[in-house]
Amino acid sequence: MHSAVAQQALEQGTCTVLGAIPRASNDTRLVVVDHAGTHLKAVYKPASGDRPLADFPLHTLSLREVASYRLSAHLDLNAVPPTVLRSDLGAGPGSLQAYVEDSGDDDAVTLTAVDAIPAAHTPMFALRTEDGTDLVLSHDARDGLRAIAFFDLLANNADRKAGHIITGSYLPGCGPSSIGTFGIDNGLTFHAEEKVRTILWGFSHSSFRVEEVDALDEVARMSADLRSALEDCLEDAEIDSLRQRAERLGEVGTFPEPPVNRTVIPWPPI
């Protein structure tokens, strides 16, 4: 299992911080990890480097990153790259997430001219650039994207942008089986109030598949295993809201439509 190998390396590996990733909103650093013959790149987000936000408590984003991976891994969604807590790195406790190397040929989410939207895509929204060009953001219905959309509903992701969906591998050189479609930047998740903002609304109305229904049941039951995976990252009230979201989604039975009474697309969306 690629994820087990990467997770162990992230947990136990020797880390060399290469430097800050430019233009990130929070303190985000690129790291090289070495562990027992496994070498991978990773992204370290120290809790001390969170930029204050109005709606999420300060210094909790890296915990939410880790909770995101644990939920995705517990449900076998493979929607989030391996992400662990480290408390021994230079800038203090934070998350360490496997870096997904973009495979370069990704057309899961595209920004195209109106007459060039790929046939299998659902258009999400249109925008006009400063020079007057009309563009449309659209996405396809591949399983990897569906798993991210499903994860985002459960995790209550308030920030699923197009640029934070990467098709590629976090263990380069391990062949095609290591390539997947992953959601990164999962820090704005698990708020107790409903906040889903995503560019993946194209699955609306699609009935949950058997394995998705099973996953919703699993979260609604909130087994001791799942609770203990989440409770060192989230407040009890947030775990409770997660459980209730799973119950509600299970009752509805389909990917919901975007609500009409609030902003449902993240800004910026790309």
Ligand SMILES: Nc1ncnc2c1ncn2[C@@H]1O[C@H](COP(=O)(O)OP(=O)(O)OP(=O)(O)O)[C@@H](O)[C@H]1O
């Ligand atoms: N796991 C990852 N794999 C590949 N690239 C990553 C990963 N995590 C972060 N990055 C890169 O680092 C950038 C900054 O990371 P991220 O978006 O998570 O931080 P942020 O502080 O929330 O910044 P932003 O303002 O972009 O939301 C991303 O836009 C992406 O280019």
Ligand SMILES: [Mg+2]
């Ligand atoms: Mg962000």
